[in-house]
Each structure stands twice: as C-alpha cells, then as structure tokens.
Amino acid sequence: LNAILSYIQAFLYFTQLKVTAETREELDIAPDAVDDLYDGCNKEALDTFIHSGVLKAELNSSDGFQKVWNPSECSKVIPGGLKEHTAALRAYANEDYNFIKTFDDAVQTKGTNVSTYQDEFHFKSLHFLLMDSMRLLSQKTCKTVYDFAGNIKTAQKGSTVRFGRFNSVHSSFQSLTDEADIDGDEAILNITSCFFVELGENICSTVEMALLSPVEEFTVEDVKQQTKDDTTFTMIVLKHFRVHNMSQPKQQTKSLLQSQTKFLTQK
Numbered sequence: 001l002n003a004i005l006s007y008i009q010a011f012l013y014f015t016q017l018k019v020t021a022e023t024r025e026e027l028d029i030a031p032d033a034v035d036d037l038y039d040g041c042n043k044e045a046l047d048t049f050i051h052s053g054v055l056k057a058e059l060n061s062s063d064g065f066q067k068v069w070n071p072s073e074c075s076k077v078i079p080g081g082l083k084e085h086t087a088a089l090r091a092y093a094n095e096d097y098n099f100i101k102t103f104d105d106a107v108q109t110k111g112t113n114v115s116t117y118q119d120e121f122h123f124k125s126l127h128f129l130l131m132d133s134m135r136l137l138s139q140k141t142c143k144t145v146y147d148f149a150g151n152i153k154t155a156q157k158g159s160t161v162r163f164g165r166f167n168s169v170h171s172s173f174q175s176l177t178d179e180a181d182i183d184g185d186e187a188i189l190n191i192t193s194c195f196f197v198e199l200g201e202n203i204c205s206t207v208e209m210a211l212l213s214p215v216e217e218f219t220v221e222d223v224k225q226q227t228k229d230d231t232t233f234t235m236i237v238l239k240h241f242r243v244h245n246m247s248q249p250k251q252q253t254k255s256l257l258q259s260q261t262k263f264l265t266q267k
Contacts (some may be wrong), residue, residue: 025052027155027220027236030164034111034127035215035244045128050084055125062122064099065091069113080136088129090203092211093168095157104165130166134197134213142194142240145169145210146176149187155220155236162244167212168199175208177228187234191218194240217241 038045049055059065071087078085092100093114103123110121123125147169155161169191170176172177182188226235 025151025153027075027149027152027161029217030108030162030214032109032112032239033162033214034107034117035136035164036111036127036131037215037243038128038131042132046132049125049128050082051130055084055129058122058125062099064096065123065126066100068092068094068096068099076202078133078136078202081133085129085133085136086203088126089133089197089199089211090205091126092166093128093199093203093205093207093209095168106162107166130211131213131215136198137202137246138195139198142191142192143171143210144192145171145196145198145212146173147189147191148176149189149234149236150152150182152189152236153187154223154234155238157220157223159220159240160217161220161238162214162217163212164214167216168209169193169196169212171208171210182228182231182233184231184233187236190235190237192239195243211245215244217244227262231255 033051033131059069068091069087070090071083074086074090075083076086078089092103103126105124106121107127110116117124119257147167170179173190176188184198191212193210193212193216195213195216199209199211200207217240220236221239222235222237224235224237225232249261
C-alpha cells in the first residue's frame with residue numbers, strides 16, 4: 001500500500017509539469033539563489049538550525065511546512081544523519097505542490113545578499129537539511145537524469161547555468177514520459193549530474209527519483225529538436241561543470257550562524 005501511495009503522490013506532482021519558481025524563459029546562472037554549501041561549518045549549522053530552535057520556529061510559522069513535515073513516516077536514517085534529514089528529503093520528494101513552489105521560489109530568490117537571506121528566507125532549516133543530506137549521501141559517480149523544463153524554453157549553447165533550487169528528477173527518459181505526455185511547447189532537460197541524491201530507499205519509497213541541488217553548475221552542451229511519437233520538442237542537454245561555492249567566505253557564514261543563534265535566544 002505504501003508503494004502505491006508513493007507512486008500516486010509522485011504521479012500527481014509530475015503531471016503538473018513542474019511549474020515551479022521559474023518565470024525565466026532562458027536557463028541562466030540563477031544569481032540570486034541561496035547557494036550555501038555550509039562547507040567547513042556543518043556542525044555549527046546543525047546546532048543552529050536544528051538544535052537551537054530554527055526548525056521549530058520555521059515549522060510554527062508555516063502551515064505548508066507543517067503539512068509536509070512528518071519524521072515518523074520513515075524510520076530510516078541516512079548514514080551520518082538524523083531523523084530530520086530523512087524527514088526533509090521526504091518533505092521535498094513527497095511534493096505538496098503549493099509548498100514546494102513556495103520553497104523553490106524562496107531558494108531561487110532570497111540569496112541576493114546576507115541581509116536578504118537573514119530577514120526574508122524563512123526555510124533555513126529545510127535548506128540546510130537538504131544540502132547536508134546531499135553531502136552525506138554524495139556519490140563518486142555521475143548520472144544522467146531527465147525533467148520537464150517548465151517555463152524554460154531554451155538555453156544558450158556553451159553557457160554555464162544552474163537551476164538555483166532543488167529539483168526532483170526522473171532516473172530515465174522512459175520514466176519521464178510514463179508520468180506525462182510530451183508537450184511540443186515544453187522543453188525537456190537531459191541532465192548529467194555529479195552532485196545528486198538517490199531518493200527511493202533513502203526515504204522509504206519505491207519511486208525512482210533523484211534530487212539535484214541549487215549549487216551544481218552545468219554547461220549547456222546542446223539545444224536540439226527531437227521527435228517522439230510524432231511530437232517534436234526541444235531537448236536541452238546539460239553536462240556537469242562544477243559545484244558552485246558561494247561567494248561569501250566561511251567566516252562570514254559562521255558569523256551569520258552566530259547572529260542567527262543570538263537572535264533566537266533573544267526572542
């Protein structure tokens with residue numbers, strides 16, 4: 001029964017064709033994304049966002065976040081992680097459309113500067129748990145995955161791009177086309193990622209999906225027309241370039257974490 005419910009949840013989400021935060025028609029570098037890797041300060045971030053009350057406060061302030069957050073649904077704990085890591089992965093992968101759109105919007109637009117992140121980004125705990133899960137589950141291989149491009153229609157061949165948000169993707173082209181019919185007006189992304197998380201067993205699910213991050217950059221290798229079942233569509237081919245390391249230095253990130261903790265203790 002759980003397997004059937006998981007499949008239905010994924011089907012209902014993907015039939016909405018992943019219309020998320022993107023209003024742009026051309027894939028770009030997503031310059032305003034929240035793109036912290038928490039490199040060198042994972043422990044401080046864990047203490048701040050999970051053990052010092054940020055997660056609880058953000059759950060209390062968001063009905064949508066509360067709706068998707070259920071640590072008791074899956075008892076599996078990822079290697080080196082906490083039950084909160086699994087809950088975060090499930091919260092994103094089980095995909096309540098309205099909440100995920102809100103979260104994706106915030107991740108893609110609230111990293112303009114430190115003050116914007118501090119004052120306007122209200123999902124710091126979820127962002128950290130997802131990024132930390134990707135660190136803990138990172139693999140030494142690359143994988144080609146597929147996704148509908150939503151509002152994105154094209155990209156400049158040879159350019160460097162990134163999504164600037166998290167992204168649930170299909171493990172095969174067949175899986176993608178099984179979920180929804182191809183619309184000739186919508187592009188399809190062929191993505192070779194080297195920074196991803198396999199969901200499935202890690203979240204007590206049988207659905208074959210992977211999670212991509214806001215920080216991975218890709219080279220646009222090709223933009224071409226393809227035909228399937230008499231439908232012609234645009235295929236945007238992306239190849240892994242690098243994992244973007246945010247511009248602000250580690251010390252600034254640590255200072256931000258310290259100020260966040262001080263702010264919470266004063267409330």
